[in-house]
Amino acid sequence: MRIKATPMERLFYLGNYVFLIVVSLMFLIPFISVLSTSFISTAEWARRGNFVLIPEAPTLEAYQFLFGGSKGTVFNAYKITMFRTIVGTILCLTFTGLGAYVLARRNLPGRTFMTLLVFIPMVFSGGLIPFYLVVDRLRLTNTVWIMITPFLVNPWWLLIMRNFLMTIPVELEEAALMDGANPLTVLIRVYLPLSMPALTTIGLFYAVWHWNGWFYAAVFNSNRDLYPIQVILRSILYLGDASYRGDLGIMFEPEMMPPAQTLKAAMIIVTTVPILLVYPFIQRYFVKGMLIGGVKG
Amino acid sequence: MTEVLRILRKHGFYYLLFLPVAGYLIIFKYVPMIGIMIAFKDVTPFMSMGEIVTSSFIGFKHFVNFFNSFFFWDLMENTLMISIYKTLWSFPAPILLALLINEVHNTYFKRISQTISYLPHFFSMVIVAGLVYVVFGVQGGLVNHLVVLTGGEPQHYLGDPRWFRTILVGTTVWQTVGWGSILYLAAMAGLNPETYEAANIDGASKIQQVRHITLPGISHVIVILFIFRIGDLLDAGFEQILLLYSPSVYEVADIIDTYVYRAGLLNLKYSFASAVGLYKSILALLLLLAANKFANFLGHQGIW
Numbered sequence: 001m002r003i004k005a006t007p008m009e010r011l012f013y014l015g016n017y018v019f020l021i022v023v024s025l026m027f028l029i030p031f032i033s034v035l036s037t038s039f040i041s042t043a044e045w046a047r048r049g050n051f052v053l054i055p056e057a058p059t060l061e062a063y064q065f066l067f068g069g070s071k072g073t074v075f076n077a078y079k080i081t082m083f084r085t086i087v088g089t090i091l092c093l094t095f096t097g098l099g100a101y102v103l104a105r106r107n108l109p110g111r112t113f114m115t116l117l118v119f120i121p122m123v124f125s126g127g128l129i130p131f132y133l134v135v136d137r138l139r140l141t142n143t144v145w146i147m148i149t150p151f152l153v154n155p156w157w158l159l160i161m162r163n164f165l166m167t168i169p170v171e172l173e174e175a176a177l178m179d180g181a182n183p184l185t186v187l188i189r190v191y192l193p194l195s196m197p198a199l200t201t202i203g204l205f206y207a208v209w210h211w212n213g214w215f216y217a218a219v220f221n222s223n224r225d226l227y228p229i230q231v232i233l234r235s236i237l238y239l240g241d242a243s244y245r246g247d248l249g250i251m252f253e254p255e256m257m258p259p260a261q262t263l264k265a266a267m268i269i270v271t272t273v274p275i276l277l278v279y280p281f282i283q284r285y286f287v288k289g290m291l292i293g294g295v296k297g
Numbered sequence: 298m299t300e301v302l303r304i305l306r307k308h309g310f311y312y313l314l315f316l317p318v319a320g321y322l323i324i325f326k327y328v329p330m331i332g333i334m335i336a337f338k339d340v341t342p343f344m345s346m347g348e349i350v351t352s353s354f355i356g357f358k359h360f361v362n363f364f365n366s367f368f369f370w371d372l373m374e375n376t377l378m379i380s381i382y383k384t385l386w387s388f389p390a391p392i393l394l395a396l397l398i399n400e401v402h403n404t405y406f407k408r409i410s411q412t413i414s415y416l417p418h419f420f421s422m423v424i425v426a427g428l429v430y431v432v433f434g435v436q437g438g439l440v441n442h443l444v445v446l447t448g449g450e451p452q453h454y455l456g457d458p459r460w461f462r463t464i465l466v467g468t469t470v471w472q473t474v475g476w477g478s479i480l481y482l483a484a485m486a487g488l489n490p491e492t493y494e495a496a497n498i499d500g501a502s503k504i505q506q507v508r509h510i511t512l513p514g515i516s517h518v519i520v521i522l523f524i525f526r527i528g529d530l531l532d533a534g535f536e537q538i539l540l541l542y543s544p545s546v547y548e549v550a551d552i553i554d555t556y557v558y559r560a561g562l563l564n565l566k567y568s569f570a571s572a573v574g575l576y577k578s579i580l581a582l583l584l585l586l587a588a589n590k591f592a593n594f595l596g597h598q599g600i601w
Contacts, residue, residue, distance in 0.1 A: 012503055016400050023394070024413045026471070030428045033439045037431060051442030099318035102311045109304050114315060117322055124582050126329030127574030128554075129561040134329050137346045150325045153318060183310045212421030215536060219562060230423045234540065237427050261437045268427040275419050283415060290479050 031272070037265035038062055045259045062258040062266035069253040073224075073232060074270065080144065081228040084217075085210040088148045092206040093199060095152040100161035101191060106170075122155045132220065141220045147213060147228070154209075157202050160292055164198040165191065201289040204282050211275065224251070229271050236267045336360070336572035342565045359572035368556070376552040379462055379533040384526055387470045391477030392519065396507060398478065399485045411482075414475025425472055426540035429455070429464065461546040465537060480522070484515040524592045528585035531577055553577045 033051075039058035066074050102108065103115050125131075131150070140146045168191065176186050214230035221227075227235070235251065239260055258266075305312070337354050344352065363369060394414065401407045417425065432439045433454045441451040454460040488511065496506050512519075535554035542550040553573060561570025 009503065013400070016397055017406070020397060020401065020406075020410045024410050027413050027416055027475070029439070030432045034428060034431050037437060045437070051437050051439055095318055095321060098314045102315040102318075105311060108308055108311055110312075114319070117319060121322065121326040121330075123585055124330065124578060125326070126331075126333045127571060127578055128557055129567050129571040129574060130329040130332030130335060131325075132562065133332060133335070133340075133349070133567065134325065138324075152321045152325075158318075187314075208419060212419075212423075214421060214423050215539075219558075230421050233427060234423050237423070237430050237540075261431065261434055264427060265431050268424060268431065271427075272420065272424055275424075279416065279419055280412070283412060283419075286419075287415075287479055290476075291483055 034265045034268050037262060038269050040259070040262050042258055042262075045262060061256075062262045063270070065252060065256065065258050065263065066266055066270060071252060073251045074229070076225065077227055077229040077232045080217075080226055081211060081230070083144060084147045084213070084228060085207050088151070088210040089203055089207045091148060092152055092154075092210075093203050096154070096158045096161055096202060096206075097195070097199060099153060099158050100165055101187065103158075103162045104165035106166075118153075118155050118158055135220060142223045142226070143221075144226055146220045147210070147217045150216070151209075154206070157205055160289070161195075161198055161202055164292065165195060168194050198292075201285045201292070204285050205289060208275075208282070208286075233267050233271045236264055239264075333571060333575050333578075335568050336575045338568055340567045340571075342567065359569045360576065362569065363573050363576065368551075371548070372551060372553050372556050375549060376531060376533045376554075379465060379538075379550075379552060380530050382462060382466050383469050383534065384530070386466050387473050387477070388523065388526060390470050390474045392481055392515075394474055395478040395481035395485060396511065398482060399511070400503075411475070411478075414478065416475070417472040418476035420472070422536040422540060425468060426537070429468055429541060433464065455541060456543055456545045458546050458549045461542070461550050465534065465541065465550075468537065468541075469534065480518055481515055484518045485511060488514040520595060521592065524588045527591075528588040529581075530584055531581045 033053070036053055036055060039060070039062075040052055040055045041057055041059040041061055044052070044056055099118065103111060103118065105111065108114075135141060135146060135150050140149055172190050172194075173186050176190050181189065212230060214228065214234060217226065217228050218231045218234060232251070257263075334354075335349060336359060337356060338349070338352050339355055340349050340352065398407060398411060401410070420428075433441070435441060435451055435453050440454065445451055452460075454464060492510050493506060496510060501509070531553065533552045533554070535552070535558075538550055538552060538555055539558065542555065554577070557570045557574045557577070560566045560573065
């Protein structure tokens with residue numbers, strides 16, 4: 001039996017819809033405003049000089065500046081980002097998957113100790129400086145590996161993976177062993193195919209983490225040729241009015257420079273669009289992973 | 298001995314598989330933990346690994362210097378205040394959003410508004426900072442445009458100590474509210490619809506239903522997430538602040554993490570910065586242990 005909504009309730013539902021539309025717009029408006037800023041031409045900027053929602057004569061000036069020229073800074077940055085995302089994700093999945101697989105074995109002697117080894121770094125760390133000294137003395141700074149090697153395992157995601165693997169019935173393994181399979185075959189032929197959903201989810205976690213990573217690539221690395229896309233964006237954001245020309249000259253060809261605000265906006269779009277393109281497809285995996293992981297992720 | 302051999306023969310394969318993970322953890326997590334001893338030494342930038350290890354201990358000098366420094370209380374206050382303000386706003390916001398989304402019966406509308414609200418979670422902190430820079434820009438920024446339209450003067454909000462924390466908190470709410478609502482929505486979806494029907498028949502209002510059915514039904518999620526948040530209280534948002542702050546707002550923006558970064562990596566005071574970092578790590582660990590104890594005391598499973 002559906003009870004008819006009272007006028008009060010009708011008002012509530014209406015208000016709720018309006019409110020949620022406003023909230024949704026709050027998420028979109030900053031982005032739309034940046035998008036329109038990125039299309040403003042130098043001439044229009046000089047003439048109107050303030051906020052423009054719809055450019056009168058939209059141009060691709062800022063984008064041409066970013067992608068044109070012979071230095072290829074943005075293309076190179078995309079290459080670095082692709083490299084760290086693909087190679088980084090594969091390595092992360094291998095290390096995390098193997099660790100989770102071993103920790104998921106209930107009858108393995110020393111399992112508690114090994115789990116503790118994974119768990120302790122979640123609650124205590126040596127901090128930034130000792131970490132820096134380790135990666136620096138290992139000569140990882142100023143190489144592309146500074147973005148990959150020190151971050152092979154996220155303990156949270158390893159434990160999520162382990163919990164998933166523990167839901168796979170042991171009988172499958174026992175049956176395979178009975179048929180004469182060795183442990184390696186069991187891992188590859190039994191567990192690997194069954195873990196695909198979890199590997200996809202955790203793999204996407206790592207991939208987005210790598211795509212978005214900037215701190216170590218910017219701080220533990222001073223080689224501009226190794227800057228991923230996020231770090232280029234940061235460099236452009238930091239361009240003050242005073243240092244604008246000089247800094248930009250190193251990365252790009254500084255004749256025909258678009259206004260700082262337009263350039264920043266265009267670079268934000270260049271960095272965001274790949275995420276927006278894959279977002280509708282990967283979003284549900286993240287939600288699922290979040291619910292499996294319970295709290296963090 | 299034969300026992301060890303027997304175990305190795307039976308399980309050796311799995312220990313071998315774990316070896317790379319253990320190696321990774323030891324090198325990149327445990328060696329830095331041992332490396333924290335440089336907080337009790339005087340390490341200079343050009344020392345080799347061997348020289349760092351063999352250099353002599355000097356006791357708690359760096360800690361004493363830090364506690365006695367004029368910026369110690371500023372850093373503590375900034376870290377805690379920013380974190381507490383963020384918690385006050387960004388903790389209830391996802392609960393409220395989830396309550397409202399839960400009242401939407403049109404599946405299509407529900408799905409779209411959820412999808413839009415998750416979006417900022419997938420943006421890097423640099424992108425979010427970029428949006429803040431452009432939206433709050435003095436010239437051509439949306440916010441200043443609205444300020445001018447309503448008769449105000451354009452302002453440099455990001456460089457203004459009176460506005461900086463508000464921008465931090467607002468940005469955090471914006472970036473986390475949608476994603477944060479997922480667990481609450483999942484918990485709400487698990488509540489029994491018959492309870493609501495019964496309440497409806499008994500004439501309970503929407504507010505009464507939220508108060509007496511929904512909120513008690515999701516209270517375990519609220520409690521556990523709140524405890525998590527308390528355990529993380531010393532993380533005031535390092536990346537976000539590092540990207541958005543500038544010397545003109547250090548007085549309200551400089552937190553322990555940003556200070557460690559500047560002292561250690563920009564000014565190369567490795568030992569002193571490590572001491573400050575260790576102080577924070579220990580405090581954070583104690584906070585987490587206390588939060589977990591409290592969770593157990595309330596009868597929840599806690600973090601472990």
